[in-house]
Structures are given as structure tokens and as C-alpha cells.
Amino acid sequence: MAIRMIVTDLDGTLLNGSFQISPENKEALQEAAAKGVLVTLATGRMYRSALPYALELGLNAPIITYNGAVVKSTGGEVLFASYLETAAAKAVLQYCFQRSWYVQLYQGGDLYYAAATAAALAYEQSAGIKGLAVGLAGMLARATAVPKLLAVAPDPLRTDAMVAELAAAFPGKIAVMKSSPLYIEVIAPGVSKAAAMLSLAAGHGIRADEIMALGDSNNDLSMLRAAGLGIAMGNAAESVKQIADAVTTDCEAGGVAAAVRRYVL
Numbered sequence: 349m350a351i352r353m354i355v356t357d358l359d360g361t362l363l364n365g366s367f368q369i370s371p372e373n374k375e376a377l378q379e380a381a382a383k384g385v386l387v388t389l390a391t392g393r394m395y396r397s398a399l400p401y402a403l404e405l406g407l408n409a410p411i412i413t414y415n416g417a418v419v420k421s422t423g424g425e426v427l428f429a430s431y432l433e434t435a436a437a438k439a440v441l442q443y444c445f446q447r448s449w450y451v452q453l454y455q456g457g458d459l460y461y462a463a464a465t466a467a468a469l470a471y472e473q474s475a476g477i478k479g480l481a482v483g484l485a486g487m488l489a490r491a492t493a494v495p496k497l498l499a500v501a502p503d504p505l506r507t508d509a510m511v512a513e514l515a516a517a518f519p520g521k522i523a524v525m526k527s528s529p530l531y532i533e534v535i536a537p538g539v540s541k542a543a544a545m546l547s548l549a550a551g552h553g554i555r556a557d558e559i560m561a562l563g564d565s566n567n568d569l570s571m572l573r574a575a576g577l578g579i580a581m582g583n584a585a586e587s588v589k590q591i592a593d594a595v596t597t598d599c600e601a602g603g604v605a606a607a608v609r610r611y612v613l
Contacts, residue, residue, distance in 0.1 A: 351612045352558040354380055355412070355545050355571060358391040358401060359474075359528065360564035361581050362604050367474060369404060376605035377405055380612050386552055388412065390541040392496070392527045392567055394454050395420050397475040409548070414454065415527070415567050416544035417495035417535050428547065429495065430539045436521040437491040440534055443517060445484055449510070450500040452479065455490045462487055467500040497534040504529040527567040542570035560611055562596070562604055564588060579607045 354377065356362045364370055381387045387405070390412035391398050402411050402422050410421045419428040432440075437453075444451035450467040453460045459479035461468045472478055482490065499514070501507040507526055514524045520537060527533045541563075549559055557576030561568070564584040572578030572592055580592035581603045589595050596603040596610075 350558065351385065351560045351577065353386040353388075353549050353552070353554045353560070354608065354612065355388055355390045355541075355559060355561045355575065356604055357541075357563040357565070357568050358389060358393060358398060360583060360599050361562050361568075362389070362401070362599070364600050367476070369401060370602050370605070372602040372605040374405060376602075376608040376613065380608055381405075381407070383613070385612060386549075386554065388548065390416070390545055390561070390563075390568075390571055392498075392531070392533055393475060394457065394459065394477065394496075396457055397477050400476070412541060412544040412548065414495040415525075415533055415535050415539065416541045417539045419544050419548060428544065430536050431492075432494045432497070432522065432534070432536050434492045434494075436518060436536075437494045437497060438488055440497055440514065440518060440522060441484075441487055441491060443514070444499055450502075451487075452498050452500075453487055453490055453494055454496050454498075455492070455494050460487060460490055471498075471500070495535070499532040499534065501530045501532060507532060525567045525569075527565050533567055540570040541568065542574035545571050546574055560607070562607060564599065577611060579611075 377387050386409050388409040392415045395413040398413050410419050410427050412419050417430050420426050460482050462484050464481045501510050511526050523535050523537050525533050559575040560577040561571040561575035562579045564581040578592045580589045580595045582598035596607040
């Protein structure tokens with residue numbers, strides 16, 4: 349079956365370690381788009397952080413952000429949004445505060461954290477976004493219309509345990525997953541990259557078996573399973589490689605371009 353849609357994650361997939369799109373990745377995706385393939389991004393990043401990459405590629409498709417919680421056009425039109433329940437967002441924030449876990453909040457396209465810690469500054473640098481320190485009370489006051497919370501583990505060896513602990517503490521209230529060795533994503537139940545991807549595809553008359561999805565981390569598992577062709581990066585977590593239909597080269601070696609040229613062009 350011919351591929352009519354390509355959906356790629358950003359960090360660890362389309363982007364290299366310098367958070368840049370390599371020339372070969374850009375060229376391959378633009379060539380696919382020129383041939384009529386719908387090309388888009390699906391990322392845990394906030395819209396404001398993902399948009400520059402979509403514009404660099406010249407994409408005219410909506411982009412999937414906050415792990416599927418918000419889908420917006422490159423012109424800023426909101427096509428879909430799903431937020432954490434306010435009570436659940438507040439409860440997760442308080443749970444993290446009580447355990448001295450770093451957690452940040454997204455609201456209205458902006459980033460907030462309690463204090464400008466090393467974790468906050470590291471995130472700002474990688475995302476190219478400045479956040480605002482608002483204290484614990486300020487975080488709780490902004491716990492409405494929140495597409496995502498992000499907790500950061502102090503050590504990669506603790507991340508999986510923190511994911512499991514949060515999931516057990518709030519069953520049915522949140523969806524929680526690891527998106528990098530340190531990052532823990534908290535979104536509303538039912539929200540996923542896969543759900544957003546399939547909805548976007550359906551709106552363009554594209555079937556699941558006509559989609560190629562590429563990713564490297566646990567928050568990509570749903571879309572790799574749902575796509576007709578799920579591609580894991582060479583640098584992907586083993587859990588991702590195990591469910592993928594194929595494995596390409598890593599993000600430093602133009603793995604997205606290699607997959608596009610092998611399976612699409």
C-alpha cells in the first residue's frame with residue numbers, strides 16, 4: 349500500500365542532538381510533500397516550540413502538539429484541544445510538590461514553573477522557549493485548560509518508577525508516559541499522538557494503513573502501532589524498536605530521510 353501520510357516525532361527523531369533538522373531530512377520530507385504526501389509533526393512539545401520546525405519544512409498540514417492534546421494549523425487555528433480536568437491537574441501538581449519533584453505546566457501557549465531551577469533552564473534551552481516562575485500558588489491558580497504537565501526525574505534510573513507511581517496514584521484521571529530518559533508526560537485520558545494522527549488522516553481521506561509514523565520514545569508507541577508502517581529510530585528505546593515494523597538509522601545519521609527514501613520516494 350502506498351504511503352500517503354508521514355508523521356514524524358521531533359526530538360530524537362527528526363531533530364539531531366543540536367535540535368536541528370538535517371539537510372537530508374529536510375530535503376526528503378519536502379520531496380515527499382511535493383509528490384502529494386501529507387507530511388506533519390507529532391510531538392510532546394508545545395505548539396510555540398514546534399511551529400518553527402513546521403515552518404522550516406514549509407508544511408501546510410496541521411501539527412500535533414502536547415502529545416496529541418492540541419492540533420493546530422501553522423496559521424494558528426485550533427482544530428482540536430483536550431485538557432486535563434482542573435481537579436486532576438491540581439492534584440498532580442500537589443503530588444509532585446509534596447515529593448519535591450520538578451513539574452511544569454502549560455496553559456494558553458505559555459510555560460510556567462514554580463522556580464527557575466536547573467531543570468527549568470535545561471528545558472528552556474532545548475525547547476527554545478522562555479517560561480515564567482510563578483511559585484506553587486501560581487501554578488495551582490493556572491491549573492485550568494492545561495493540555496499537559498511535565499515532570500522531570502532527577503535521575504534517569506528513577507523515571508520509570510515515577511511514571512508507575514503517578515499512574516497508580518491517579519487511575520483513570522490521567523495518562524502518563526516517559527518521553528525521554530528524564531521527562532514524564534501527563535495528559536488527559538484518551539489523548540495520544542495516535543488518536544490525533546488518525547483523526548487528522550481521516551479528515552484528509554487517508555487510511556491508517558497509508559500512514560508512515562516515525563519515533564524514538566515511549567510517547568511514540570501509540571502512533572507507531574496505529575500507523576500502517578511504524579518506524580523506530582536507530583537510537584530509539586528498546587520498547588519502541590520491539591513494536592516497530594522497521595528500524596531506520598539514528599537521528600544523527602538522517603534516519604528520517606533514510607526511511608522516507610526507502611519506503612515512500
